[in-house]
Amino acid sequence: MKLAINKIHLGDARDLLAKVELNSIACSVWSPPYFVGKQYEKYLSYEEWISLLRAVIRHHQFLLKPGGFLVINIADILCFADESMPRIQAQNIRRQRCTVTREDVLQAKAHHPDYNRYDLAKLLGCSEQTIDRRLNGNNIRGGKYNTQTRVHLVGSIIESAATEAGLYLYDRRVWVKDAAWENSKWHTLSYRSVDEFEYLYFFWKPGETVVDRHRLTPDEWVEWGSRGVWNIPSVRANNDHEAKFPIELPRRIIKLLTDPGDIVLDCFMGSGSSAVAAIREKRNYIGIELEPKYVEIATRSCVQESEKMALFAQSNINKGSQPNEHTAIQLNGHKQLSLLNEV
């Protein structure tokens, strides 16, 4: 049986994507696990995470409409644990409480070549850890035993999987979000920048693509439609899901790349942001999510959004405007969602 539209389906994307109608999806927009240690991705090793991304992307060669798009929102891994990295901890010169310098220790060592670090510490009036840090640049109390982390770029993983699936990198944009100072433990201890942007990779399935600038207003074209950098504030309250993207993000993608009535897919649905955006833009949607609690949250959000849209459409009708094709789609979607809610 094929997956019903306007519904969030519980299950693993790798299994359920095989049940999406062939060539039916105008735009698939999703944000997968980022492999950064979130609760919902703990079941994946690094190799399994890569194979999940590849398997999911592979399905898109069949389920996208010819000329349709897959848009992936993802970020590089900023703290990728790498066993092969030398374990040398950074020194923060401004934070050093002891004034003994590396040169002092080297000089003392030159005068007393037979001294060990305890003797040198006594001579210079400091701790033996200070001697060790000045000489080796690491922290004898544990830092040097921790696995060091580096930045790991994920774009090439995504691009090669898409290329193998017959999809072409059509565009890439950058989402500038709020700077996550509180998550950047390293920012006082290194020269690394704070985490404040993510990527949007647009892949195209060969086929005729409708380019219709009237999907956006002239102002929207100038402000974001034609721009490579999107400034959209992060979600303030991640209370019901650890990693929601703002509804404005999928809303722009959906509005730019699809028409009312088209089907939008999100196979890592989370709290339901892209389904809500699809409803708001009068598109149909299919959602897939592994965790039952998120299926429930996303379904509830969709029901609320559909009810809001139906009320709005009804009040317009009461005010005298004629229901149009899109009002009808929305009312129909709302009815389906209400039924779903009653089951």
Ligand SMILES: C[S@@+](CC[C@H](N)C(=O)[O-])C[C@H]1O[C@@H](n2cnc3c(N)ncnc32)[C@H](O)[C@@H]1O
């Ligand atoms: C980055 S979050 C998506 C957040 C979503 N965009 C939102 O705004 O709420 C990734 C989601 O993928 C789900 N997930 C993880 N593995 C999955 C799988 N194999 N199949 C389907 N969903 C999965 C997680 O439970 C999580 O909700």
